[in-house]
Amino acid sequence: MNKLINLTYDSTSYQVPAGITVRSFLNGPLKIPTEALAYSDNPVVALRMNNEILPYSARLETDAGVMPERLFSDIGKRIYRHSLSFLLAYVSHQLFPDRNLVIGHSLGDGLYFNFDGQFSLDPKDVDLLREGMQAVVASDLPIEQELIAYCAARDYFHQKGFNATELLLSYRNDPTLSIYRCGDYMDISYEALAPSTSIMSVWELRPYGERGMLLRYPLSRDVLHIAEFRDHPLLFSVFREYKIWGNILNVKSLGDMNRICGSAEIFTFIRMNEDLQHRKISKIADNVVEKGTVKVVFIAGPSSSGKTTFAKRLSIQLRLLGYNPVQISLDNYYKSKSEAPRDKDGKPDLEVLEALDLDIFRNNLNDLYAGNAVDLPKFDFTGNGRRYYENKPLSLKGNTILVIEGIHGLNPLLIPNLDRRTIFKIYISALTQLNLDDHNRISTTDNRIIRRIVRDHRTRSTSAQQTLEMWPSVERGETFHIFPYQNQADVMINSALDYELAVLKPYAEPLLKTVKPEAYYAYPMARRLLGFLDNVYPIPAELVPRDSILREFVGGSEFDAI
Template sequence: MEHIINLRFGNKKIEVPSGTRVSAIVSHELKLNSSTPSYGENPVIALRMNNEILSFGAKLSVDADIEPVRLFSDLGKRIYRHTLSYLLAYASEKVFPQRRLIVGHALGDGFYYTFDGIYALDENDVKLLAKAMRELVDANLPIHQGTVSYNDALRHFKDKGYLATEMLLSYRNDPTLELFRCGEFMDITYEPLLPFTGLVEIWELKPYGDRGMLLRYPLSSDFLHIAKFRDNPLLFSVFRENKIWGNILKVNCLGEMNNICGSQEIFTFIRMNEDLQHRRIAQIADMVEQKGTVKVVFIAGPSSSGKTTFAIRLSIQLRLLGFNPIQISLDNYYRPKDQAPLDDEGKPDLEVLQALDLQLFQQNLKDLYAGEAVDLPKFDFRENGRRYYEGKPINLKNNTILVIEGIHGLNPMLIPGIDRSTTFKIYISALTQLNLDDHNRISTTDNRILRRIVRDNRTRSTTAQQTLEMWPSVERGETRHIFPFQNQADVMINSALEYELPVLKPYAEPLLKTVKPEAYDAYPTARRLLGFLENVYPIPADLVPSDSLLREFIGGSEFHSECHTS
């Protein structure tokens, strides 16, 4: 007997046979899509089922509340960008079947790609790939989601030479896997894809760097156009440096990382990671000394980049060079929440520069530059917050360097009138260079979210759901107030450690599992992160050195017992 399931779409109730695909629900039952929807129509491209995101090929088997996901939405943009990457992989297999395409890092409004080995991309190669992609878009091919056995999937990736995917799957034992097929191309993805290639309408593929290319997509602020290209050479240089580190460590994808986590090599690998980071911090301290006129070092970066521990470790290196560093957190200049500026929703906005008592900070800095002794404020973050003083004034001596960290450290409005030659600016962020496999990248934002979930639960008793619900506000603040000033920095540093995801996994997984389907905004992200973490081989936290930057998030740091920074 056919099993009937009940679906609820607002006030509308729908009865369909169990196993009905999402595509049929959207087109036949909800009548929300034409047979050939166009990009500009902002079509429905997926379905929320009890808050889980399903592609058109997925089957429904239980009673559920359903809601359409449209292209021009936060969830839609992720699906679009993921499909765009899938399409480039398909085009590459058609045009250059003997080459191994590798997705790299995000750079502005695009993803950086290279070919492995001896293949350096030239302008003609990029034109051929763009032409093949456009032909796939014009053909408006369906993208099918299907289930295959584990053995068949492994055989397919081995035959295709997708060694990174094969290696990753060696740490999975699922009886079946979900793959996406388009024409003769089949690949694994870890997020839903668009239903048709014709929807991948707006993009740009351009040569970039000395041997790569940039696959650009529309920004959330304008889904209908590609923005004017703005280069970020400083950020790109950091990724290139970390690619070299990856080659030194012999780890560029998660499968290789898993192999090391499951062996005795992990001890040496962790030490090499930490020593490379120590070395880079020492190099930055040398740069400060060589400038010769520095009185203030500003450290800025997005949430969960590790600013606090980095400031401490940089101060240690400066001490070795004969300086007397004094650390200051801009967080101590916050106004009480009841005096904070309000965001568009009428809530206190702690991400804007005006959330700080700028007048007090600028006066303190001016007085220090004038040789006066200054008692600097401290801020208690409990309840509405309050400012207090410890009665320990400081002053700038010949060998004193102020090390000031905070999310607004690179904003020129922070220090108007201060001689630029007396400042040194550092941008720090967690920029993971690991990929899941050749065609699926690990988002640096996801890495930072995991860090923050773990740290906030430990230091503030904040639930994973609360962290995920406030993250969009954090991202908006970063986009408006941090990222625009990246290139004001004298130097950038990557705080990500190659082994940190295996350490974060045992902390993050149980916290993410507390996020239930009724958590409308948080649940899709929690499910996505849990699905990603399934691929990670865990390692115990006691392997992490006590002076590691990672300790800022998992606890046990020799530098501080708690971190309340943003």
């Protein structure tokens, strides 16, 4: 007798055979179309089962609450972006089987790709890829998740020349592996993919730079159209520089990093990572001084980018050049929570510029510029939050440079009347250059989330679930108040360290495992982060230098940075 399970959706219970596929459940009891899916119809692309995100081909084995996940939801948009990458990799392998397509990094509303080992890309090849993708979309091919034996997966990736994937698998011993198949093409994806190629009709593929291409997707503010192209040359140059560093360090993917973490090379590798970053900070200090008129350095970047430690290390370099740097954190100008602006849910919104007491900040800075002594505030974040003073007046001297850091440091509305000649602007972010393998990237956002989970638990006793549930507000703030100003920076710096996930993993994993299935928003994200951390070879935090930016998150910083 076949076992029956109860699946509950929208207060209605459906009794179905155990092992029914997501596709059959959607198409049968729920009467939701699963064939000839069109992007513009906002189709269902996955199913939540106890808040686990499952593709169409997954089988349902237990009683559970379920909810269809549509394309234009936050989860659906992630699925779409990953599916586009899979589509490009599939078509590239069909057209150019002897070339190795490598996903690079996000750039605005797109993902950068290039062919490994090729230093130029013929635009005609991009045309062929575009036409091939369009043909596959029109063919409405199914994309299905399958479990295959470990040895079969390893042999397939070896035969296809997917060396980064094969290397990554060498640090796993699962008896079976989950792969996604389209026709005779297989690849690994660490997130659910769309059920068929027909959905993937809204995108743009364009040549970018001398050797690459940009695969663009719709933004959340207009999911039906590709926005007008906006370039980010400064951000691209930073990514390119750090890819060069990766080549110097002989690390292109997580498998390379795991190999080093499991050997005595790790000691030298960490030192080289830190020294490369040290050289960059030293060069930025030179740039500040060479300008000749700088009185204030503004440092901005998204959450968990390492602004505090960077400001302290930059200040040391400025001192070596004969200047007297004075650090100011914009965090000390926050309003109390009861006075802060409210977000759409009525909660204090600490991500907007107006969460700062701008009058006090502007008065303080104008007084300092005028030569007056100023007692700068401090802020205590416990409880409702309160501002206090230490009665330590400060005044600008001839060799004083203010180093001001905070998420709004590049916002021109922060203090609009300062002489631009006296300002130097720096943008900092953790721009991860490592990939899981050639077709699966580690997003910079995921890197920063893991940093913040570890730091906030250590410094504020904040649970991983609380941090994850707060993240949408953080991202909204970054989208509207930080990223629009990044190209106004005089210089950008990447605070990511190739080895940092290996250090963060032992801290982050147990915290993420405390997030349970009833956490609607946090649980899918926790499962996703745990999924990719499972591929990381851990190393102890004792190996991290005390002046490292990474110490801001795991503790033990010589700068007391938190």
